[in-house]
Amino acid sequence: MSTPVVPLDLVEVDLNDTIGAMQIGSLFGVFLFGIVSLQTFNYYSTYTDDEWANKVMVAIVWLLEIGHTLGINYEVYRATITLYGQPWLLVRFPGIGAVTVFGGAITLITQTFFALRLLKLLPRPWHNIGLVCIVISFIRFVVSVYLTVEGIVLPNIDIYREKCKWIVSAMFISSAFVDIAIAVSMLYYLARQRKQVKRISRLLDRLVTYTIRSGLLTSIAAIVVILCFQLMQDNFIWLGVYTFVAKLYSNSLLSALNARKELRADIFKGDSLAPDHFTMPDLEASGYTREDTSRSFEPVVISINTAGNRQDQTPDYLDMDKRSRIYHAM
Known part of the structure; x- marks a missing residue:
């Protein structure tokens, strides 16, 4: 059996910012998947009478998260066990490429959920901001399907980066744009209502805090992926961050669903015109x-x-x- 030839320029590989970055990202992703699973359990336990569409949506997100987590950890296993001692062979990541579409679907579902809130809440014609966000998010999902195919087919990550560099950047820029647009639109509306209606200022303050918390992490994560992908071409730090971005979206969606009961109760709290438990x-x-x-x-x-x-x-x-x-x- 012939001995494999090791490229001299690839013998010295810094494992800290390549395999190490992927491993840290995947561990954090598994932790976030545990939170997703806990929030899913809490949702089905608390909202037994919720709309069937929401129940199906939560089930789909959880199943997508299982597939996403398995794909990411398969890639980590392949890098640390299957190709142990051969880091120069880490030129393809078919597992991560395959689950790109799962992350795109999770992002689409989450952003559509929040965009629909804008459609219901904002007055005309500003409610169309929600519709624009849905269209952009859907286009992003189509792009993620294309990147999935390229990630599986292309033989080398350098070729993938060269061919899809601007597409990957555009995809995450659109994610950050939609997250920021939804958060800013909601904050603007809530700020106006707080000035007009003083009685519900406490509730609006809570909604403002929640809106910032929901959109901030996902938009920051998307921007970090862009910067690392563009500026750090000699390592896999961008892959390490990418491994858990989808889980930030899932947790944002599920926390929004699970917070409804408390927030709805506060809407008419102390008001004799509505029940105490406003479901x-x-x-x-x-x-x-x-x-x-x-x-x-x-x-x-x-x-x-x-x-x-x-x-x-x-x-x-x-x-x-x-x-x-x-x-x-x-």
Whole structure:
């Protein structure tokens, strides 16, 4: 049997920022997958009466995460065990290439979920920002399918980088753009409502904090991948970061779904016009309908003044309508 020829320029390979970067990224990805699984369990335990579309969406995301995690860890096993002692053979990453489409699908689902909130929440014509975000995210998913094929077919990562460099950069730039557009649009709307309706300022502050937290990590991760991919061509740090980016999106989506019950309860907290537990099944059981919560309420509250005379007071209709609108956007 002939002895394999080792290229002299590849004998000296820094394992810290190549295999080491992939391993650290994959370990962090497995940790995040554990959180995804826990959030999935909490969702199905808490929201037993939720819409079937949400339940299917969560199941699809979790299954995609399983495939993504297996593909990434297969690549780490191949690099550290199958090709042990032969780092110069690390020129192809078919496992990571194969799961690129899984990450693209997770990103599409998550960004579409938040973009639909903009469609429901923002007034015309600004609600079209959500539609634009959905279109961009879908195009990004199509690009991820193309990159999956190229990642499997191309024989060398240097060829992949040379051929797909601008495509990979455009894909992650679009991700960051959509995340930032959704977060900024939501923050702008919530800031305007906070000035107009003081009664729900505490709730809006919580929503602002949550919006920043949801969009910040994913957009930062996408930007880091771009910078590492463009500026660090001699190592795999960009691959290490890429291995867990999809899991940031999954956790963002699931945390948004699981936070709804508490946020919805706060929308009408202390208000006699709505139940304490403001979920749709509870509303319907109490005589409310979806139509009731989508329009302004017009009740009359009767009170007695200090002189003993009856007074009819009208609550803040605008305030109630704003809260109903925020409820339906969740």
